[in-house]
Amino acid sequence: MKEGFRQAMAWLHTWVGLIFGWLLFAIFLTGTLAYFKDEITHWMQPEVQAHPLDDARSLAVAQAYLQQHAPDAARWFITLPNSRDPGLSVMWQDKLDPGKRGNFVQKVVDPVSGEAVLARDSKGGEFFYRFHFQLQMPHPWGRWLSTLAAMVMFVALITGIVTHKKIFKDFFTFRPRKGQRSWLDGHNAVGVLVLPFHLMITYSSLVIFMSMVMPAPIMASYGADTRAFFSEMFPATDNAPALGQPAPLQSLVPMYTQARAQWAGGQVGRLAVNNPGDVNASVNIFRAGSDRVAQDFGSMVSFNGATGELLRVGGGQSLPALIGGTFYGLHMGHFATPVLRWLYFICGLAGTAMIGTGLVMWLGKRQLKHARTGVMPYELRLVETLNIASMSGLLIAIGAFFWANRLLPASFAERSDWEVQAFFIAWGLSLLHAALRRGRWGWIEQLSCAALLLGAVPLLNAITTEQHLGVSLARGDWAMAGFDLTCLGSGVFLAWAAWKMRCRMAPQPTAERALGLNLTREAR
Amino acid sequence: MKSKTTLPVSYRLAVTSRALAAVFGGYLIASLAAVCMALWLPTSRADAVVTGMMSSFVFYLLAVLWCFACRTAWRAWFGVMLPTAAFATLAGVGLWMART
Numbered sequence: 018m019k020e021g022f023r024q025a026m027a028w029l030h031t032w033v034g035l036i037f038g039w040l041l042f043a044i045f046l047t048g049t050l051a052y053f054k055d056e057i058t059h060w061m062q063p064e065v066q067a068h069p070l071d072d073a074r075s076l077a078v079a080q081a082y083l084q085q086h087a088p089d090a091a092r093w094f095i096t097l098p099n100s101r102d103p104g105l106s107v108m109w110q111d112k113l114d115p116g117k118r119g120n121f122v123q124k125v126v127d128p129v130s131g132e133a134v135l136a137r138d139s140k141g142g143e144f145f146y147r148f149h150f151q152l153q154m155p156h157p158w159g160r161w162l163s164t165l166a167a168m169v170m171f172v173a174l175i176t177g178i179v180t181h182k183k184i185f186k187d188f189f190t191f192r193p194r195k196g197q198r199s200w201l202d203g204h205n206a207v208g209v210l211v212l213p214f215h216l217m218i219t220y221s222s223l224v225i226f227m228s229m230v231m232p233a234p235i236m237a238s239y240g241a242d243t244r245a246f247f248s249e250m251f252p253a254t255d256n257a258p259a260l261g262q263p264a265p266l267q268s269l270v271p272m273y274t275q276a277r278a279q280w281a282g283g284q285v286g287r288l289a290v291n292n293p294g295d296v297n298a299s300v301n302i303f304r305a306g307s308d309r310v311a312q313d314f315g316s317m318v319s320f321n322g323a324t325g326e327l328l329r330v331g332g333g334q335s336l337p338a339l340i341g342g343t344f345y346g347l348h349m350g351h352f353a354t355p356v357l358r359w360l361y362f363i364c365g366l367a368g369t370a371m372i373g374t375g376l377v378m379w380l381g382k383r384q385l386k387h388a389r390t391g392v393m394p395y396e397l398r399l400v401e402t403l404n405i406a407s408m409s410g411l412l413i414a415i416g417a418f419f420w421a422n423r424l425l426p427a428s429f430a431e432r433s434d435w436e437v438q439a440f441f442i443a444w445g446l447s448l449l450h451a452a453l454r455r456g457r458w459g460w461i462e463q464l465s466c467a468a469l470l471l472g473a474v475p476l477l478n479a480i481t482t483e484q485h486l487g488v489s490l491a492r493g494d495w496a497m498a499g500f501d502l503t504c505l506g507s508g509v510f511l512a513w514a515a516w517k518m519r520c521r522m523a524p525q526p527t528a529e530r531a532l533g534l535n536l537t538r539e540a541r
Numbered sequence: 542m543k544s545k546t547t548l549p550v551s552y553r554l555a556v557t558s559r560a561l562a563a564v565f566g567g568y569l570i571a572s573l574a575a576v577c578m579a580l581w582l583p584t585s586r587a588d589a590v591v592t593g594m595m596s597s598f599v600f601y602l603l604a605v606l607w608c609f610a611c612r613t614a615w616r617a618w619f620g621v622m623l624p625t626a627a628f629a630t631l632a633g634v635g636l637w638m639a640r641t
Contacts, residue, residue: 025609026610168598233573234593235590237580246586
């Protein structure tokens with residue numbers, strides 16, 4: 018580090034990129050899948066039928082269902098079906114014992130028949146969403162680790178930009194079939210092309226968890242009373258306590274209509290009913306996050322449930338809160354229409370590819386030195402194993418997750434947990450495989466396996482359900498068809514990658530290629 | 542960066558020292574900068590806190606870059622401690638004024 022500024026930054030970029038690269042790859046890929054979490058859930062619970070949207074009918078059905086099954090609950094939550102998620106979801110919390118949190122029970126109700134849907138127990142796309150910031154670790158460690166990874170990503174991005182000064186010139190430079198050079202050009206091109214996305218997604222992930230990881234300013238301003246900060250930030254849903262006098266709950270539909278009128282036709286996301294059946298019942302109607310870019314958690318209309326009287330209209334943000342809400346909204350992409358959602362997905366994949374190419378390059382550069390002897394030092398072998406397991410292994414794990422969803426019987430106990438187990442078992446096995454197999458063969462076999470698992474998803478779906486491509490395309494169920502087609506596409510792409518690697522291996526021994534590259538380097 | 546056999550122990554210790562300065566010193570700077578903003582910005586209390594938290598990560602970034610860009614590990618620590626002391630003083634004055 019006695020060299021110049023740029024060399025120091027390149028050094029930092031290289032090493033933080035290596036240490037956190039594997040974790041960041043997993044976070045980026047699962048986070049990218051989470052942009053389609055509702056669609057993935059739809060595929061994983063094919064029993065939930067999509068109906069034409071009719072909020073008033075859905076709301077009446079939900080109210081009737083909850084009235085019948087949970088009249089004494091402390092709280093009801095109703096999430097209306099929307100164009101992406103066809104399920105009418107109701108949830109209730111049992112009456113609270115003092116000092117204890119009541120249990121939550123969640124059901125998906127058919128918005129037409131009013132019966133609970135007997136869908137297979139599955140976490141669906143929610144698994145990827147949760148994994149990408151909780152990492153399947155106990156609360157709050159996963160969130161801390163993923164936020165730390167985000168900070169490292171931020172450092173890696175900025176040092177990458179410094180290292181790579183000729184941003185615009187190099188953007189038009191791509192030298193294919195040049196081994197290490199091509200990897201570098203590819204890494205730079207994806208990095209620069211979606212740089213605004215990378216910066217946005219990284220900084221916003223820090224902002225989302227800022228009150229957890231940076232609590233000092235809250236404590237400095239509010240002392241021990243940190244709750245006061247949150248109730249000032251998110252104007253309190255100061256709901257009146259239950260009085261213990263029974264009173265029937267008014268119909269929710271007129272309140273829904275009134276709330277939408279308050280927002281000039283904005284969509285309703287969620288309803289919360291506190292103390293249903295009490296004279297002090299309150300109904301809070303929250304605006305859908307898909308209405309605008311900036312998330313406003315306080316955007317809600319509150320009613321007295323027993324009289325139907327409008328109590329409060331919340332919302333409106335100060336400038337800092339608006340900026341924070343914009344970061345949140347941009348990261349989540351709830352507002353994104355299908356085209357924009359695909360753009361998010363592609364940008365996420367580009368980010369994943371940038372991390373992956375970086376890891377491959379780190380190893381490639383160092384392997385060159387040992388290419389002639391053919392003996393790889395222990396630490397390079399370790400990096401190679403982790404590279405294979407963290408990239409192609411993760412793809413296999415994702416495939417195994419989808420297969421487990423279709424193959425585990427619906428009556429299986431703790432079924433959704435076993436889907437998750439299948440994911441981690443497959444990932445663990447791929448780590449074992451990568452440790453046992455030599456370099457390139459590890460890649461080829463794992464990529465082929467992932468290609469097979471993902472490419473066969475439409476076939477698997479056709480055999481195990483009545484929702485195969487012919488049906489879903491004819492019915493216009495684009496979430497179901499899109500899932501099948503995307504898996505098929507990914508399978509074909511991975512097969513191509515595996516085939517390419519195999520071809521590259523046969524005619525040209527690695528030592529020879531390495532020599533060629535060294536010569537060109539000397540010639541420059 | 543060279544092959545591992547040529548790296549002396551002192552180099553490794555220096556890198557470790559820089560890394561510690563970057564991770565912990567950087568967090569300290571970021572936290573204290575956020576506290577200063579929370580106490581001194583002329584907006585409402587909640588807004589000042591949010592602004593402080595939101596911008597703190599930029600301070601963290603700058604501290605990390607400094608720790609690895611400067612010439613020696615000692616300078617890294619010095620460069621971390623100086624703004625820490627400044628922010629701490631500013632925050633202390635702010636807290637004292639808020640109390641009186």
